[in-house]
Amino acid sequence: MLSITINVPVAHLPLLHAVAKDVPLQAAHLQANVLQPFAVTKVLEAFVTDSKMIVEGEDVKPVHDITLSCEHDTGYRFWPGDTIGILSYNTDSDVEYILDRLNLKSQCDTVRNVGIDQHTTKKGAKIPMYVPSVINYRRLFKECLDLHAVPKKLLIRSLTSHTTDENDRRFLEILCSKEGNSTYEKIVLQNGMGIISLLQLVPSCRPTVAVLLAHLPRLMPRPYSIANAYQEGASVAVRFLFSHDVNHPGITTTYLRGLEKGAKVYFYFRQSSAFVYKDSDLKRNIIMVGTGTGMSPYLSFLELRANALARGETIGRAELFVGFRYRERNYLCREEIKEYLEGGALDVCYEAFSRDTDTRHKYVQSLLADKCAQIVDNIRNPHALFYVCGDSKVLLPQITKTVTDILAEASPESETDFKAFIGELKKDGKYREDVWL
Numbered sequence: 001m002l003s004i005t006i007n008v009p010v011a012h013l014p015l016l017h018a019v020a021k022d023v024p025l026q027a028a029h030l031q032a033n034v035l036q037p038f039a040v041t042k043v044l045e046a047f048v049t050d051s052k053m054i055v056e057g058e059d060v061k062p063v064h065d066i067t068l069s070c071e072h073d074t075g076y077r078f079w080p081g082d083t084i085g086i087l088s089y090n091t092d093s094d095v096e097y098i099l100d101r102l103n104l105k106s107q108c109d110t111v112r113n114v115g116i117d118q119h120t121t122k123k124g125a126k127i128p129m130y131v132p133s134v135i136n137y138r139r140l141f142k143e144c145l146d147l148h149a150v151p152k153k154l155l156i157r158s159l160t161s162h163t164t165d166e167n168d169r170r171f172l173e174i175l176c177s178k179e180g181n182s183t184y185e186k187i188v189l190q191n192g193m194g195i196i197s198l199l200q201l202v203p204s205c206r207p208t209v210a211v212l213l214a215h216l217p218r219l220m221p222r223p224y225s226i227a228n229a230y231q232e233g234a235s236v237a238v239r240f241l242f243s244h245d246v247n248h249p250g251i252t253t254t255y256l257r258g259l260e261k262g263a264k265v266y267f268y269f270r271q272s273s274a275f276v277y278k279d280s281d282l283k284r285n286i287i288m289v290g291t292g293t294g295m296s297p298y299l300s301f302l303e304l305r306a307n308a309l310a311r312g313e314t315i316g317r318a319e320l321f322v323g324f325r326y327r328e329r330n331y332l333c334r335e336e337i338k339e340y341l342e343g344g345a346l347d348v349c350y351e352a353f354s355r356d357t358d359t360r361h362k363y364v365q366s367l368l369a370d371k372c373a374q375i376v377d378n379i380r381n382p383h384a385l386f387y388v389c390g391d392s393k394v395l396l397p398q399i400t401k402t403v404t405d406i407l408a409e410a411s412p413e414s415e416t417d418f419k420a421f422i423g424e425l426k427k428d429g430k431y432r433e434d435v436w437l
């Protein structure tokens, strides 16, 4: 057999020291007392008070509409455009698989104190801040570590030290070596392979908890856009919509779709971004653009506007541009939009349907181009606001380009760099993007 020398990175000795203790384990999510990204409140305990699957069927992504309620006033006043962070859980089947592979099934519910192993070779080693000092292994894997994360080379290097079969070990060594870059790229990165799929390829690998704790990233909270307006004096309720990709199920969407009424959920309010609609914006004309669940934040805008109308206030004009796959099968919250149109909170709704055959507009970009006069008016009016919600990779750049092209076509003589101009509008808070990842 041809033997090739490969350069394998150095692995550190494990840093974890876990001692069984007869102490109570916190009932709340293990990350409930941890500092959360972009948090403006502490982690709050809520209950699912409403949960509906509002879309399902062939060739559409299932969409769920969930309301969480807190028993106590959180003391936080949120605005349309704001988001919450939901603390997530890995699936039981993923956790069981890991516990089994680590030979931990018989001891996974024992409560333990975790600390640094005094023999670790890692300088400045510390237990990650998202792992509390008292855990059990089952909940450590369920609540703290991302079991879908793509394994980095240093993790794979550490796995080699816990692999008995020579072929398995060689395979892992190649994956983590400099020479194996293209194999790593092809097998791991391009497939978005997680630790579980990797372990399935190397049956003789049985890593320790310490290895996974040292190398797997934190199970991060996921942001969701609030779809209802804050109600003064009422107990705090937060509604959001989420879609689920059945072919590539994510961690949090799998957790959320399994929730029934009464289930406990841990969440927090996130800092407002530029994408916000406050009382002070009510008099301004607005254009709102969103596709699929990307229309959900606008439900809270419209509720705030309807409340203002009910108080007898004058509000600016509101135009909504939405895109779904099918008019009859996955038009989200159609009845609600209709009521806002009838009640005057919404002036007009333009619709695109990407998979209907008899549709004039497939995507919202085509709708915007069709209504270019309104877009130009909105952008030129210093008091009007332009909102768009969607993913940062595809939708948001494409909408920016569409608006840029519309402006350029409207002023063929102009020497303005419209791309830079839109950049300035974004900085000035006139063109407001809700950036979903």
Ligand SMILES: Cc1cc2nc3c(=O)[nH]c(=O)nc-3n(C[C@H](O)[C@H](O)[C@H](O)COP(=O)(O)OP(=O)(O)OC[C@H]3O[C@@H](n4cnc5c(N)ncnc54)[C@H](O)[C@@H]3O)c2cc1C
Pocket: 061, 083, 088, 148, 222, 223, 224, 225, 226, 240, 241, 242, 243, 244, 245, 248, 249, 250, 251, 252, 253, 254, 293, 296, 434, 435, 436, 437
């Ligand atoms: C500011 C902000 C606000 C957001 N608001 C919402 C919201 O209101 N509603 C909402 O549904 N999402 C929203 N998201 C996205 C949300 O935070 C999650 O990223 C999403 O729900 C997937 O989380 P997950 O843990 O299930 O997926 P992960 O385990 O993180 O895996 C991500 C992978 O899951 C797959 N996936 C899962 N669900 C989908 C889907 N619906 N479409 C495409 N691919 C999917 C993809 O393969 C993706 O690469 C928002 C994101 C941001 C940054």
Ligand SMILES: NC(=O)c1ccc[n+]([C@@H]2O[C@H](COP(=O)([O-])OP(=O)(O)OC[C@H]3O[C@@H](n4cnc5c(N)ncnc54)[C@H](OP(=O)(O)O)[C@@H]3O)[C@@H](O)[C@H]2O)c1
Pocket: 061, 243, 244, 250, 291, 292, 293, 294, 323, 324, 325, 326, 353, 354, 355, 363, 364, 365, 389, 390, 391, 394, 395, 398, 436, 437
């Ligand atoms: N990455 C994630 O984990 C994740 C999770 C949730 C949401 N999101 C993002 O959030 C937004 C809403 O998600 P969703 O799942 O509710 O919607 P979705 O069902 O994926 O899409 C809603 C509509 O938008 C259309 N669309 C697709 N690409 C488009 C484009 N480039 N420009 C304009 N329209 C386009 C779709 O058409 P076709 O499908 O027929 O092409 C469909 O009609 C999307 O931007 C999505 O990427 C991402």
